[in-house]
Amino acid sequence: MSKEQTGGIIVLFGGTGDLAESMIFPALHQLFKxxxxxxxxxxxxxxxxDMSDQEYRDYAREAVVNEEEENNINEEFFKHLFYQSADNTELDDFEKLSETIQKAADEFDTDSSYIYYYSLPPSLYDETTTNLKKSGILDLEGSHRVAVEKPFGESLESSKDYYELFEKAFKPEEIYLVDHFLGMDSLQNILATRYYNPFLEAIWNRDYIEHVQISLPEDFSIGARGSFYDENGALLDMFQNHILQILSFVAMDLPDEMEEDKINKKKLDLFKHIPEFKAEDVKEKVARGQYDSYREEEDVPEDSLTESYIAIELEIDKERWRDVPFYVRTGKSLAENHMTVDVLLKMPYDVSVSEQPRLTFSIQPQVGLSILMNQNHSGKAEEVVKTVLGPDKETMESVYIPEPYENVLADILKGSKRHLSTFEQVKEQWRITDSIKNGMENLPDPSFPNYETGSKGPKEADELLEKNNHSWIYRE
Structure with a gap:
């Protein structure tokens, strides 16, 4: 992150929500420190x-203490926090908000920079943006930016509608689309490793790579998210945004410079080369699952057909990746809990080894690159044993690794989109996802539930790879 300091006003809509409490306050406090x-x-x-400024500062402090040791708290940070109770649908409340913004600006002689962070349900985007404009807040002299949390829409068409709402008040360069996965240093490391190691990029193609697995299994249930989750499922909750963004770092062509605009253009080009799924593709290349107690969760219908697990085989219509399948999987209540990218290398000879050589990018909870290779067994010329190099735990544990929201918020503050998505990318992600969603809706109802809590997932996911003589890499 840049060393330069930033000032101005951050207006946090949803300022007492779960996201503010668990992510935004701790991240901002770290940036302040x-x-x-x-x-x-x-x-x-x-x-x-209803809260006073002091009550809000106490509330934020408690949120930070939940994430940090008490003796690491910088009390000065909380003095910069103010609060305004408001109904986002009421214009009068925005006139009060304008007064609070002015009070905060006067007290700290803030720079003329304004950021509006929408930690809000999409149903409030329209009236919030309209009232910001009608109240005159957006007419304050200076720069104005809006940051919006994913999911950005529920489909390609709805995402366009939402974006048009923001375009009525903000210029495209002032609209920041947040997918906090992009703030993960361990995800950004995939691109950096490729860029700074030419020998690796030399084999990053169909001649040397057999297939790629992107795995995001989770060992916890949907918990109290039943209402939201049942409307979205694993496809919209994880694939449309997080998984496709991870895929872009693995499969995109490298830019000639690690500059944000060039990176985003290469990512967009990659998305454009992922074909839409036809009905037959969905039948053959998508596996769905639902864990055995899903329908017993709070706010979930007892006959729900929402998937809590999904596995997909994707292809990329570029010569580099011709005939190389990309498998992705994610699900709830599984035996595993990690984010991992495995790049399986081809075996050019007809030899038998215990494990296929591969490169593994660990994103969470372990971080870093590891390489599995085969070598001669000492003293036994006819036997080979596997050797695993990395990740370099000593290096990884000796440096400070920012939390994702630290990188995301730092970008927004300084006007960068290095750790954010673009609307052109979002549209392509929805194009791909909509085609899968439409195909699923036109198939017969799945036989749910079809996997046990704490298992590896539905058998259909294993069958998805077995037809190509591949198999998932499972980690207990």
């Missing part, structure tokens, strides 16, 4: 709850 902020900044939290 690292002196990423100048003295001329303030944050105004906005929600429907």
């Amino acid at each position: 690292q002196e990423k902020f100048s003295d001329h900044f303030a944050l105004v939290g906005v929600s429907r709850k």
Whole structure:
């Protein structure tokens, strides 16, 4: 992250929500401790709850203490926090918000930079943006940016509708689309490893790579998210945004410079080369699952057909990746819990080894690159044994690794989109996802539930790879 300091006003809509409490406050506090902020900044939290400024500061402090040791707290940070109770549908409340913004600006002589962070349901985007404009807040002299949390829409068409709402008040360069996975240093490391190691990029093609697996299994259930999750399922909750973004780092062509605009253009080009799924493709290349107690979760219908697991085989219509399948999987209540990319290398000879050589990028909880190779067994010329190199735990544990929201928020503050998505990418992600969703809707109802809690997932996911003589790499 840049050493330069930033100031201005952050208006946090949804200022008492789960995201603010668990992610945004701790991340902003870290940035403050690292002196990423100048003295001329303030944050105004906005929600429907009644709170004084001091009560809000106490609330934020408690959220930070939940993530950090008490003796690591910088008390100065909380003095920069203000609060305004507001109903986002009421214009009068935005006039009060304008007064609070001015109060915060006067107290800290803030820079003329304004960021509006929407930690809100999409149903409030329209009236929130309209009232920001009608109240005159967007007419304040200076720069204005809006940051919007995923999911951005529920389909390609709805994403276009939402974007048009923002375009009525903001320029395209002022609209920031947040997918916090992009803030993970361990994900960004995939691209960096390819870029800074030419020998690796030399084999990054169909001549040397047999297939790729992107795995995001989770060992916990949907918990209290039943209402939201049952409307989305694994496809919309994880594949449309997170998984496709991970795929882009693995499969995109490298830019000639590691510059954000060039990176985003290469990612967009990659998405455009992922074909839409036809009905027959969905039948043959998509496996769905639902864990055995899913329908017993809070706010989930007892006859729900929403998938809590999905596995997909994708192809990329580029010569580099011709005939190389990309398998992705994610699900809830499984035996595993990690984010991993496995790149399986071809075996050019008819030899027998215990495990196929591969490169593994560990994203969470372990981080870093490891390589599995085969070598001669000492003293036994006819036997080979596997050797695993990395990840370099000593190096990884000796450096500070920012939390994803630290990188995301730092980007927004300084006007960068290195750790954010673009709307052109989002549209392509929805194009791909909509084709899968439409294909699933036109298939017979799945036989759910079809996997046990704590298992590896449905047998259909294994069969998806077995037809190509491949198999998932499972990690207990």
